[in-house]
Amino acid sequence: MTDYTELANELRAISEDVKYSVSILSNASALLYENMEELNWCGFYLNTGKKLVLGPFQGKIACTAIDYGAGVCGTAYSRNETVLVKDVHCFDGHIACDSASNSEIVVPIHVKGRIFGVLDIDSPRLERFDERDKEGLEKVVSVLENILNGL
Numbered sequence: 001m002t003d004y005t006e007l008a009n010e011l012r013a014i015s016e017d018v019k020y021s022v023s024i025l026s027n028a029s030a031l032l033y034e035n036m037e038e039l040n041w042c043g044f045y046l047n048t049g050k051k052l053v054l055g056p057f058q059g060k061i062a063c064t065a066i067d068y069g070a071g072v073c074g075t076a077y078s079r080n081e082t083v084l085v086k087d088v089h090c091f092d093g094h095i096a097c098d099s100a101s102n103s104e105i106v107v108p109i110h111v112k113g114r115i116f117g118v119l120d121i122d123s124p125r126l127e128r129f130d131e132r133d134k135e136g137l138e139k140v141v142s143v144l145e146n147i148l149n150g151l
């Protein structure tokens with residue numbers, strides 16, 4: 001079982017005195033990927049003002065751009081809320097960057113009053129994510145937001 005409080009504390013510690021958002025996001029994706037079970041992708045899509053573009057990640061090659069409102073990432077962005085999908089094959093408009101993905105969770109990230117991007121995590125296991133993961137990842141993203149807002 002993932003200890004999200006410990007992950008949030010570790011993210012704080014590894015980001016201390018780091019001044020580059022790309023470095024922070026890279027280490028955050030590695031931290032989550034290494035400490036959560038049954039993942040096949042973990043990373044970020046960043047807001048360009050026109051669409052979401054691929055940021056730092058761990059996993060297989062990924063889609064490089066996602067339109068607002070498209071797929072799970074674009075939906076989370078457009079709704080400005082976490083989207084938890086237990087079976088991506090039942091999600092209308094799902095974008096299959098990796099055909100092995102079966103469940104997904106996406107959490108919006110806010111920096112300086114706007115949506116900076118989203119944290120996207122995929123799993124090959126159906127129903128991998130639940131309410132506990134949602135709350136825990138929102139806690140981790142809150143720490144990430146505080147770090148990024150301080151840059």
